[in-house]
Amino acid sequence: MTTVWLLLAAAGVMIFGLTLGVMRGMGDENREVEAALFPTNCAPPCFLNIRPGETRLSEARTILDAHPWVRDYYLTFRVLTDPSEERNATLVWHWNGQQPRLLRTPFVEAGEMEFVAGTAQAIRVATAIPFGEVWLRMGMPSRGYLRLSRTYLGRFDNHLAIYEAAGVSFRTLLEHPPRIESYWYAPVEVRYAVDLREGEAYRMPCWLNCDG
Numbered sequence: 001m002t003t004v005w006l007l008l009a010a011a012g013v014m015i016f017g018l019t020l021g022v023m024r025g026m027g028d029e030n031r032e033v034e035a036a037l038f039p040t041n042c043a044p045p046c047f048l049n050i051r052p053g054e055t056r057l058s059e060a061r062t063i064l065d066a067h068p069w070v071r072d073y074y075l076t077f078r079v080l081t082d083p084s085e086e087r088n089a090t091l092v093w094h095w096n097g098q099q100p101r102l103l104r105t106p107f108v109e110a111g112e113m114e115f116v117a118g119t120a121q122a123i124r125v126a127t128a129i130p131f132g133e134v135w136l137r138m139g140m141p142s143r144g145y146l147r148l149s150r151t152y153l154g155r156f157d158n159h160l161a162i163y164e165a166a167g168v169s170f171r172t173l174l175e176h177p178p179r180i181e182s183y184w185y186a187p188v189e190v191r192y193a194v195d196l197r198e199g200e201a202y203r204m205p206c207w208l209n210c211d212g
Contacts, residue, residue: 045167132184
């Protein structure tokens with residue numbers, strides 16, 4: 001039995017290494033996406049030069065109106081009695097096809113921005129970036145979780161990886177129980193926010209004979 005477990009452990013390590021090796025080979029292709037997700041001219045958290053906790057709704061609209069990747073956007077106001085730009089709102093935008101390849105997804109809506117009292121609080125964007133690529137660039141997350149989803153009748157797990165220092169988190173949806181390949185290759189939904197206290201100390205899934 002010990003020999004079987006050693007063989008399984010070796011196979012797991014081999015798959016882990018091969019998977020990350022393939023991810024490393026994608027590095028040059030993803031530089032444009034890295035520049036988009038983590039621009040050097042905008043302190044994190046930041047996306048499209050819009051910063052949660054700082055950027056006003058009017059400023060965000062001006063940025064999106066002039067951005068070469070954005071086709072259009074629409075606003076949903078959550079306080080209908082207030083006619084000013086100080087109210088709470090959700091802004092949803094669409095790409096025009098000029099965005100980097102790994103920001104292209106099957107979803108019609110690219111993402112959304114949450115505004116409270118006229119100031120951006122969080123930005124959520126769908127991507128085709130695999131979680132393994134995130135791990136290679138940013139290392140092990142500080143916080144997060146892997147939990148069985150209540151929405152999909154026990155068929156999927158919700159995976160959350162938080163990088164508090166960068167003001168960003170990544171979500172993936174995995175078939176339950178999660179497999180090594182799906183864990184690394186599942187596309188991430190990115191969320192930039194000031195407050196990322198959700199989740200507990202991060203633990204990787206256990207695929208072999210693990211305790212605890």
